[in-house]
Amino acid sequence: MSREIVLDTETTGFDPKTGDRLIEVGCIELMDLLPTGRTYHTLVHPERLIPPDSTRVHGITDEKVKDAPKFAAIVADLVAFIGDAPIIAHNAQFDRNFIDAEFRLCGHPVLEADRWIDSLQLAQKKFPGMPNSLDALCKRFKVSLADRTFHGALIDARLLAEVYLELRGGKERRLDLSAARVTAAVGPVIAAAVGARPRPLSPRSTEAERAAHLEFLKANLKDHSLWEGYGLDMEKAPAA
Known part of the structure:
Protein backbone atom coordinates (compact mmCIF):
# COMPACT_ATOMS: atom_id res chain seq x y z
CA MET A 1 0.00 0.00 0.00
CA SER A 2 1.21 3.50 -0.87
CA ARG A 3 1.41 5.94 2.07
CA GLU A 4 1.60 9.71 1.45
CA ILE A 5 1.25 12.79 3.64
CA VAL A 6 -0.65 15.91 2.56
CA LEU A 7 0.82 18.93 4.35
CA ASP A 8 -0.16 22.58 4.67
CA THR A 9 1.20 25.45 6.77
CA GLU A 10 0.19 28.93 7.85
CA THR A 11 2.86 31.55 8.50
CA THR A 12 3.46 35.12 9.61
CA GLY A 13 4.37 36.14 6.04
CA PHE A 14 5.93 35.05 2.79
CA ASP A 15 9.65 34.59 3.37
CA PRO A 16 11.51 32.90 6.24
CA LYS A 17 14.70 34.65 5.10
CA THR A 18 13.22 37.97 6.23
CA GLY A 19 12.22 36.62 9.63
CA ASP A 20 8.78 35.19 8.92
CA ARG A 21 7.91 32.07 10.92
CA LEU A 22 5.58 29.12 10.79
CA ILE A 23 2.51 29.38 13.06
CA GLU A 24 0.41 26.33 12.11
CA VAL A 25 0.98 22.95 10.48
CA GLY A 26 -1.57 20.37 9.44
CA CYS A 27 -1.05 16.90 7.93
CA ILE A 28 -3.40 14.27 6.50
CA GLU A 29 -2.33 10.65 6.04
CA LEU A 30 -3.28 9.02 2.72
CA MET A 31 -3.15 5.34 1.92
CA ASP A 32 -3.53 4.54 -1.78
CA LEU A 33 -4.68 8.17 -2.30
CA LEU A 34 -7.51 7.94 0.26
CA PRO A 35 -7.50 9.58 3.73
CA THR A 36 -7.09 7.07 6.55
CA GLY A 37 -8.50 9.38 9.23
CA ARG A 38 -5.07 9.94 10.84
CA THR A 39 -4.06 13.60 11.09
CA TYR A 40 -1.46 15.77 12.72
CA HIS A 41 -2.23 19.39 13.62
CA THR A 42 -0.83 22.07 15.89
CA LEU A 43 -0.49 25.80 16.29
CA VAL A 44 3.10 26.96 16.72
CA HIS A 45 4.41 29.94 18.70
CA PRO A 46 6.33 32.01 16.10
CA GLU A 47 8.44 33.90 18.65
CA ARG A 48 7.43 37.14 16.98
CA LEU A 49 4.24 39.16 16.39
CA ILE A 50 1.80 38.19 13.65
CA PRO A 51 1.18 41.01 11.13
CA PRO A 52 -2.49 42.07 10.69
CA ASP A 53 -2.32 41.33 6.95
CA SER A 54 -1.47 37.70 7.71
CA THR A 55 -4.20 37.42 10.33
CA ARG A 56 -6.75 38.56 7.74
CA VAL A 57 -5.84 35.49 5.66
CA HIS A 58 -5.76 32.74 8.29
CA GLY A 59 -7.50 34.30 11.31
CA ILE A 60 -4.65 33.38 13.68
CA THR A 61 -3.85 36.09 16.20
CA ASP A 62 -1.06 36.60 18.74
CA GLU A 63 -3.57 35.69 21.43
CA LYS A 64 -4.28 32.32 19.80
CA VAL A 65 -0.64 31.27 19.71
CA LYS A 66 0.55 32.74 23.01
CA ASP A 67 0.37 29.34 24.73
CA ALA A 68 1.24 27.25 21.66
CA PRO A 69 4.48 25.20 21.66
CA LYS A 70 7.53 26.48 19.84
CA PHE A 71 8.57 24.53 16.76
CA ALA A 72 11.49 22.83 18.53
CA ALA A 73 8.95 21.25 20.90
CA ILE A 74 6.86 19.71 18.11
CA VAL A 75 9.47 18.77 15.52
CA ALA A 76 9.90 15.19 16.79
CA ASP A 77 6.15 14.51 16.67
CA LEU A 78 5.88 16.04 13.19
CA VAL A 79 8.76 13.96 11.85
CA ALA A 80 7.34 10.81 13.44
CA PHE A 81 3.96 11.41 11.81
CA ILE A 82 5.44 12.04 8.36
CA GLY A 83 7.79 9.06 8.61
CA ASP A 84 9.41 8.18 5.29
CA ALA A 85 6.33 9.03 3.19
CA PRO A 86 6.30 11.44 0.24
CA ILE A 87 4.88 14.88 1.13
CA ILE A 88 2.20 16.53 -1.01
CA ALA A 89 1.79 20.31 -0.77
CA HIS A 90 0.24 22.94 -3.03
CA ASN A 91 2.96 25.30 -4.21
CA ALA A 92 5.25 23.00 -2.27
CA GLN A 93 8.28 25.28 -2.41
CA PHE A 103 14.21 22.52 11.06
CA ARG A 104 17.48 24.42 10.71
CA LEU A 105 16.62 26.83 13.53
CA CYS A 106 16.19 23.94 15.94
CA GLY A 107 19.15 21.97 14.60
CA HIS A 108 17.16 19.18 12.92
CA PRO A 109 18.15 17.71 9.53
CA VAL A 110 15.82 18.89 6.75
CA LEU A 111 13.60 16.49 4.84
CA GLU A 112 14.94 15.25 1.51
CA ALA A 113 13.99 17.51 -1.41
CA ASP A 114 12.88 14.63 -3.64
CA ARG A 115 10.20 13.62 -1.16
CA TRP A 116 8.15 16.75 -1.90
CA ILE A 117 5.37 16.50 -4.51
CA ASP A 118 3.94 19.81 -5.74
CA SER A 119 0.23 19.48 -6.53
CA LEU A 120 0.35 22.93 -8.17
CA GLN A 121 2.78 21.58 -10.76
CA LEU A 122 0.54 18.55 -11.30
CA ALA A 123 -2.42 20.87 -11.87
CA GLN A 124 -0.48 23.12 -14.25
CA LYS A 125 0.41 20.10 -16.40
CA LYS A 126 -3.20 18.91 -16.38
CA PHE A 127 -4.78 22.34 -16.89
CA PRO A 128 -2.18 24.53 -18.63
CA GLY A 129 -3.04 28.22 -18.76
CA MET A 130 -5.95 27.89 -16.31
CA PRO A 131 -6.27 29.12 -12.70
CA ASN A 132 -4.78 26.41 -10.52
CA SER A 133 -4.94 27.81 -7.00
CA LEU A 134 -6.33 25.44 -4.39
CA ASP A 135 -9.61 27.40 -4.40
CA ALA A 136 -9.84 27.24 -8.20
CA LEU A 137 -9.20 23.49 -8.21
CA CYS A 138 -11.80 22.92 -5.49
CA LYS A 139 -14.37 24.71 -7.66
CA ARG A 140 -13.30 22.79 -10.76
CA PHE A 141 -13.56 19.43 -8.99
CA LYS A 142 -16.69 20.43 -7.03
CA VAL A 143 -14.94 20.10 -3.67
CA SER A 144 -17.01 22.05 -1.14
CA LEU A 145 -15.47 25.13 0.50
CA ALA A 146 -18.52 25.67 2.71
CA ASP A 147 -16.71 24.83 5.96
CA ARG A 148 -13.83 27.24 5.43
CA THR A 149 -14.07 30.81 6.73
CA PHE A 150 -10.30 31.41 6.88
CA HIS A 151 -7.36 29.53 5.44
CA GLY A 152 -6.22 26.95 7.98
CA ALA A 153 -3.49 24.34 7.79
CA LEU A 154 -5.64 21.29 8.59
CA ILE A 155 -8.74 22.29 6.63
CA ASP A 156 -6.62 23.23 3.61
CA ALA A 157 -4.79 19.89 3.87
CA ARG A 158 -8.17 18.14 3.82
CA LEU A 159 -9.25 20.10 0.75
CA LEU A 160 -5.94 19.36 -0.93
CA ALA A 161 -6.30 15.63 -0.20
CA GLU A 162 -9.56 15.65 -2.19
CA VAL A 163 -8.04 17.72 -5.00
CA TYR A 164 -4.97 15.46 -5.13
CA LEU A 165 -7.18 12.39 -5.57
CA GLU A 166 -8.85 14.10 -8.54
CA LEU A 167 -5.50 15.11 -10.02
CA ARG A 168 -4.33 11.51 -9.80
CA GLY A 169 -7.40 9.98 -11.43
CA GLY A 170 -10.43 11.08 -9.45
CA LYS A 171 -13.63 9.04 -9.49
CA GLU A 172 -12.10 6.55 -11.94
CA ARG A 173 -9.29 5.87 -9.46
CA ARG A 174 -11.80 5.59 -6.61
CA LEU A 175 -13.74 3.01 -8.62
CA ASP A 176 -10.54 1.11 -9.35
CA LEU A 177 -9.79 0.95 -5.63
CA SER A 178 -13.32 -0.24 -4.89
CA ALA A 179 -13.05 -2.91 -7.56
CA ALA A 180 -9.76 -4.10 -6.12
CA ARG A 181 -11.31 -4.46 -2.68
CA VAL A 182 -14.31 -6.34 -4.11
CA THR A 183 -12.04 -8.65 -6.11
CA ALA A 184 -9.98 -9.38 -3.01
CA ALA A 185 -13.14 -10.27 -1.10
CA VAL A 186 -15.07 -12.26 -3.73
CA GLY A 187 -12.40 -13.04 -6.31
CA PRO A 188 -12.97 -16.81 -6.26
CA VAL A 189 -16.70 -16.31 -6.87
CA ILE A 190 -16.04 -14.00 -9.81
CA ALA A 191 -13.41 -16.36 -11.22
CA ALA A 192 -15.89 -19.23 -11.10
CA ALA A 193 -18.51 -17.10 -12.84
CA VAL A 194 -16.31 -16.06 -15.77
CA GLY A 195 -14.15 -19.21 -16.05
CA ALA A 196 -14.93 -22.66 -17.34
CA ARG A 197 -18.11 -24.18 -15.96
CA PRO A 198 -17.11 -27.23 -13.90
CA ARG A 199 -20.26 -29.15 -14.94
CA PRO A 200 -22.33 -28.40 -18.08
CA LEU A 201 -26.00 -27.63 -17.73
CA SER A 202 -28.36 -30.40 -18.73
CA PRO A 203 -30.00 -29.77 -22.14
CA ARG A 204 -33.63 -28.70 -21.99
CA SER A 205 -34.49 -29.82 -25.52
CA THR A 206 -35.47 -33.36 -26.50
CA GLU A 207 -33.41 -35.53 -28.85
CA ALA A 208 -36.09 -35.14 -31.53
CA GLU A 209 -35.99 -31.35 -31.23
CA ARG A 210 -32.20 -31.32 -31.51
CA ALA A 211 -32.27 -33.57 -34.57
CA ALA A 212 -34.85 -31.34 -36.27
CA HIS A 213 -32.76 -28.27 -35.49
CA LEU A 214 -29.61 -29.82 -37.00
CA GLU A 215 -31.51 -30.75 -40.16
CA PHE A 216 -32.67 -27.12 -40.45
CA LEU A 217 -29.13 -25.80 -40.08
CA LYS A 218 -27.71 -28.24 -42.60
CA ALA A 219 -30.35 -27.37 -45.15
CA ASN A 220 -30.26 -23.58 -44.73
CA LEU A 221 -26.72 -22.55 -43.66
CA LYS A 222 -23.85 -22.57 -46.14
CA ASP A 223 -21.18 -21.87 -43.54
CA HIS A 224 -21.33 -24.35 -40.67
CA SER A 225 -18.06 -23.33 -38.99
CA LEU A 226 -19.71 -20.95 -36.53
CA TRP A 227 -22.03 -23.63 -35.23
CA GLU A 228 -19.26 -26.19 -35.12
CA GLY A 229 -17.50 -23.88 -32.66
CA TYR A 230 -20.46 -24.29 -30.35
CA GLY A 231 -20.23 -28.06 -30.41
CA LEU A 232 -22.51 -28.78 -33.38
CA ASP A 233 -20.59 -31.10 -35.69
CA MET A 234 -22.37 -30.74 -39.03
CA GLU A 235 -20.48 -33.65 -40.59
CA LYS A 236 -22.11 -35.92 -38.07
CA ALA A 237 -25.51 -34.31 -38.34
CA PRO A 238 -28.26 -36.49 -39.87
CA ALA A 239 -28.80 -35.99 -43.62
CA ALA A 240 -31.62 -33.67 -44.68
Missing part, protein backbone atom coordinates in the same frame (compact mmCIF):
# COMPACT_ATOMS: atom_id res chain seq x y z
CA PHE A 94 6.54 27.75 -0.08
CA ASP A 95 5.79 25.15 2.61
CA ARG A 96 9.14 23.48 2.15
CA ASN A 97 11.02 26.77 2.63
CA PHE A 98 9.32 27.33 5.99
CA ILE A 99 9.62 23.72 7.16
CA ASP A 100 13.30 23.64 6.21
CA ALA A 101 13.93 26.99 7.94
CA GLU A 102 12.27 25.80 11.15
Whole structure:
Protein backbone atom coordinates (compact mmCIF):
# COMPACT_ATOMS: atom_id res chain seq x y z
CA MET A 1 0.00 0.00 0.00
CA SER A 2 1.21 3.50 -0.87
CA ARG A 3 1.41 5.94 2.07
CA GLU A 4 1.60 9.71 1.45
CA ILE A 5 1.25 12.79 3.64
CA VAL A 6 -0.65 15.91 2.56
CA LEU A 7 0.82 18.93 4.35
CA ASP A 8 -0.16 22.58 4.67
CA THR A 9 1.20 25.45 6.77
CA GLU A 10 0.19 28.93 7.85
CA THR A 11 2.86 31.55 8.50
CA THR A 12 3.46 35.12 9.61
CA GLY A 13 4.37 36.14 6.04
CA PHE A 14 5.93 35.05 2.79
CA ASP A 15 9.65 34.59 3.37
CA PRO A 16 11.51 32.90 6.24
CA LYS A 17 14.70 34.65 5.10
CA THR A 18 13.22 37.97 6.23
CA GLY A 19 12.22 36.62 9.63
CA ASP A 20 8.78 35.19 8.92
CA ARG A 21 7.91 32.07 10.92
CA LEU A 22 5.58 29.12 10.79
CA ILE A 23 2.51 29.38 13.06
CA GLU A 24 0.41 26.33 12.11
CA VAL A 25 0.98 22.95 10.48
CA GLY A 26 -1.57 20.37 9.44
CA CYS A 27 -1.05 16.90 7.93
CA ILE A 28 -3.40 14.27 6.50
CA GLU A 29 -2.33 10.65 6.04
CA LEU A 30 -3.28 9.02 2.72
CA MET A 31 -3.15 5.34 1.92
CA ASP A 32 -3.53 4.54 -1.78
CA LEU A 33 -4.68 8.17 -2.30
CA LEU A 34 -7.51 7.94 0.26
CA PRO A 35 -7.50 9.58 3.73
CA THR A 36 -7.09 7.07 6.55
CA GLY A 37 -8.50 9.38 9.23
CA ARG A 38 -5.07 9.94 10.84
CA THR A 39 -4.06 13.60 11.09
CA TYR A 40 -1.46 15.77 12.72
CA HIS A 41 -2.23 19.39 13.62
CA THR A 42 -0.83 22.07 15.89
CA LEU A 43 -0.49 25.80 16.29
CA VAL A 44 3.10 26.96 16.72
CA HIS A 45 4.41 29.94 18.70
CA PRO A 46 6.33 32.01 16.10
CA GLU A 47 8.44 33.90 18.65
CA ARG A 48 7.43 37.14 16.98
CA LEU A 49 4.24 39.16 16.39
CA ILE A 50 1.80 38.19 13.65
CA PRO A 51 1.18 41.01 11.13
CA PRO A 52 -2.49 42.07 10.69
CA ASP A 53 -2.32 41.33 6.95
CA SER A 54 -1.47 37.70 7.71
CA THR A 55 -4.20 37.42 10.33
CA ARG A 56 -6.75 38.56 7.74
CA VAL A 57 -5.84 35.49 5.66
CA HIS A 58 -5.76 32.74 8.29
CA GLY A 59 -7.50 34.30 11.31
CA ILE A 60 -4.65 33.38 13.68
CA THR A 61 -3.85 36.09 16.20
CA ASP A 62 -1.06 36.60 18.74
CA GLU A 63 -3.57 35.69 21.43
CA LYS A 64 -4.28 32.32 19.80
CA VAL A 65 -0.64 31.27 19.71
CA LYS A 66 0.55 32.74 23.01
CA ASP A 67 0.37 29.34 24.73
CA ALA A 68 1.24 27.25 21.66
CA PRO A 69 4.48 25.20 21.66
CA LYS A 70 7.53 26.48 19.84
CA PHE A 71 8.57 24.53 16.76
CA ALA A 72 11.49 22.83 18.53
CA ALA A 73 8.95 21.25 20.90
CA ILE A 74 6.86 19.71 18.11
CA VAL A 75 9.47 18.77 15.52
CA ALA A 76 9.90 15.19 16.79
CA ASP A 77 6.15 14.51 16.67
CA LEU A 78 5.88 16.04 13.19
CA VAL A 79 8.76 13.96 11.85
CA ALA A 80 7.34 10.81 13.44
CA PHE A 81 3.96 11.41 11.81
CA ILE A 82 5.44 12.04 8.36
CA GLY A 83 7.79 9.06 8.61
CA ASP A 84 9.41 8.18 5.29
CA ALA A 85 6.33 9.03 3.19
CA PRO A 86 6.30 11.44 0.24
CA ILE A 87 4.88 14.88 1.13
CA ILE A 88 2.20 16.53 -1.01
CA ALA A 89 1.79 20.31 -0.77
CA HIS A 90 0.24 22.94 -3.03
CA ASN A 91 2.96 25.30 -4.21
CA ALA A 92 5.25 23.00 -2.27
CA GLN A 93 8.28 25.28 -2.41
CA PHE A 94 6.54 27.75 -0.08
CA ASP A 95 5.79 25.15 2.61
CA ARG A 96 9.14 23.48 2.15
CA ASN A 97 11.02 26.77 2.63
CA PHE A 98 9.32 27.33 5.99
CA ILE A 99 9.62 23.72 7.16
CA ASP A 100 13.30 23.64 6.21
CA ALA A 101 13.93 26.99 7.94
CA GLU A 102 12.27 25.80 11.15
CA PHE A 103 14.21 22.52 11.06
CA ARG A 104 17.48 24.42 10.71
CA LEU A 105 16.62 26.83 13.53
CA CYS A 106 16.19 23.94 15.94
CA GLY A 107 19.15 21.97 14.60
CA HIS A 108 17.16 19.18 12.92
CA PRO A 109 18.15 17.71 9.53
CA VAL A 110 15.82 18.89 6.75
CA LEU A 111 13.60 16.49 4.84
CA GLU A 112 14.94 15.25 1.51
CA ALA A 113 13.99 17.51 -1.41
CA ASP A 114 12.88 14.63 -3.64
CA ARG A 115 10.20 13.62 -1.16
CA TRP A 116 8.15 16.75 -1.90
CA ILE A 117 5.37 16.50 -4.51
CA ASP A 118 3.94 19.81 -5.74
CA SER A 119 0.23 19.48 -6.53
CA LEU A 120 0.35 22.93 -8.17
CA GLN A 121 2.78 21.58 -10.76
CA LEU A 122 0.54 18.55 -11.30
CA ALA A 123 -2.42 20.87 -11.87
CA GLN A 124 -0.48 23.12 -14.25
CA LYS A 125 0.41 20.10 -16.40
CA LYS A 126 -3.20 18.91 -16.38
CA PHE A 127 -4.78 22.34 -16.89
CA PRO A 128 -2.18 24.53 -18.63
CA GLY A 129 -3.04 28.22 -18.76
CA MET A 130 -5.95 27.89 -16.31
CA PRO A 131 -6.27 29.12 -12.70
CA ASN A 132 -4.78 26.41 -10.52
CA SER A 133 -4.94 27.81 -7.00
CA LEU A 134 -6.33 25.44 -4.39
CA ASP A 135 -9.61 27.40 -4.40
CA ALA A 136 -9.84 27.24 -8.20
CA LEU A 137 -9.20 23.49 -8.21
CA CYS A 138 -11.80 22.92 -5.49
CA LYS A 139 -14.37 24.71 -7.66
CA ARG A 140 -13.30 22.79 -10.76
CA PHE A 141 -13.56 19.43 -8.99
CA LYS A 142 -16.69 20.43 -7.03
CA VAL A 143 -14.94 20.10 -3.67
CA SER A 144 -17.01 22.05 -1.14
CA LEU A 145 -15.47 25.13 0.50
CA ALA A 146 -18.52 25.67 2.71
CA ASP A 147 -16.71 24.83 5.96
CA ARG A 148 -13.83 27.24 5.43
CA THR A 149 -14.07 30.81 6.73
CA PHE A 150 -10.30 31.41 6.88
CA HIS A 151 -7.36 29.53 5.44
CA GLY A 152 -6.22 26.95 7.98
CA ALA A 153 -3.49 24.34 7.79
CA LEU A 154 -5.64 21.29 8.59
CA ILE A 155 -8.74 22.29 6.63
CA ASP A 156 -6.62 23.23 3.61
CA ALA A 157 -4.79 19.89 3.87
CA ARG A 158 -8.17 18.14 3.82
CA LEU A 159 -9.25 20.10 0.75
CA LEU A 160 -5.94 19.36 -0.93
CA ALA A 161 -6.30 15.63 -0.20
CA GLU A 162 -9.56 15.65 -2.19
CA VAL A 163 -8.04 17.72 -5.00
CA TYR A 164 -4.97 15.46 -5.13
CA LEU A 165 -7.18 12.39 -5.57
CA GLU A 166 -8.85 14.10 -8.54
CA LEU A 167 -5.50 15.11 -10.02
CA ARG A 168 -4.33 11.51 -9.80
CA GLY A 169 -7.40 9.98 -11.43
CA GLY A 170 -10.43 11.08 -9.45
CA LYS A 171 -13.63 9.04 -9.49
CA GLU A 172 -12.10 6.55 -11.94
CA ARG A 173 -9.29 5.87 -9.46
CA ARG A 174 -11.80 5.59 -6.61
CA LEU A 175 -13.74 3.01 -8.62
CA ASP A 176 -10.54 1.11 -9.35
CA LEU A 177 -9.79 0.95 -5.63
CA SER A 178 -13.32 -0.24 -4.89
CA ALA A 179 -13.05 -2.91 -7.56
CA ALA A 180 -9.76 -4.10 -6.12
CA ARG A 181 -11.31 -4.46 -2.68
CA VAL A 182 -14.31 -6.34 -4.11
CA THR A 183 -12.04 -8.65 -6.11
CA ALA A 184 -9.98 -9.38 -3.01
CA ALA A 185 -13.14 -10.27 -1.10
CA VAL A 186 -15.07 -12.26 -3.73
CA GLY A 187 -12.40 -13.04 -6.31
CA PRO A 188 -12.97 -16.81 -6.26
CA VAL A 189 -16.70 -16.31 -6.87
CA ILE A 190 -16.04 -14.00 -9.81
CA ALA A 191 -13.41 -16.36 -11.22
CA ALA A 192 -15.89 -19.23 -11.10
CA ALA A 193 -18.51 -17.10 -12.84
CA VAL A 194 -16.31 -16.06 -15.77
CA GLY A 195 -14.15 -19.21 -16.05
CA ALA A 196 -14.93 -22.66 -17.34
CA ARG A 197 -18.11 -24.18 -15.96
CA PRO A 198 -17.11 -27.23 -13.90
CA ARG A 199 -20.26 -29.15 -14.94
CA PRO A 200 -22.33 -28.40 -18.08
CA LEU A 201 -26.00 -27.63 -17.73
CA SER A 202 -28.36 -30.40 -18.73
CA PRO A 203 -30.00 -29.77 -22.14
CA ARG A 204 -33.63 -28.70 -21.99
CA SER A 205 -34.49 -29.82 -25.52
CA THR A 206 -35.47 -33.36 -26.50
CA GLU A 207 -33.41 -35.53 -28.85
CA ALA A 208 -36.09 -35.14 -31.53
CA GLU A 209 -35.99 -31.35 -31.23
CA ARG A 210 -32.20 -31.32 -31.51
CA ALA A 211 -32.27 -33.57 -34.57
CA ALA A 212 -34.85 -31.34 -36.27
CA HIS A 213 -32.76 -28.27 -35.49
CA LEU A 214 -29.61 -29.82 -37.00
CA GLU A 215 -31.51 -30.75 -40.16
CA PHE A 216 -32.67 -27.12 -40.45
CA LEU A 217 -29.13 -25.80 -40.08
CA LYS A 218 -27.71 -28.24 -42.60
CA ALA A 219 -30.35 -27.37 -45.15
CA ASN A 220 -30.26 -23.58 -44.73
CA LEU A 221 -26.72 -22.55 -43.66
CA LYS A 222 -23.85 -22.57 -46.14
CA ASP A 223 -21.18 -21.87 -43.54
CA HIS A 224 -21.33 -24.35 -40.67
CA SER A 225 -18.06 -23.33 -38.99
CA LEU A 226 -19.71 -20.95 -36.53
CA TRP A 227 -22.03 -23.63 -35.23
CA GLU A 228 -19.26 -26.19 -35.12
CA GLY A 229 -17.50 -23.88 -32.66
CA TYR A 230 -20.46 -24.29 -30.35
CA GLY A 231 -20.23 -28.06 -30.41
CA LEU A 232 -22.51 -28.78 -33.38
CA ASP A 233 -20.59 -31.10 -35.69
CA MET A 234 -22.37 -30.74 -39.03
CA GLU A 235 -20.48 -33.65 -40.59
CA LYS A 236 -22.11 -35.92 -38.07
CA ALA A 237 -25.51 -34.31 -38.34
CA PRO A 238 -28.26 -36.49 -39.87
CA ALA A 239 -28.80 -35.99 -43.62
CA ALA A 240 -31.62 -33.67 -44.68
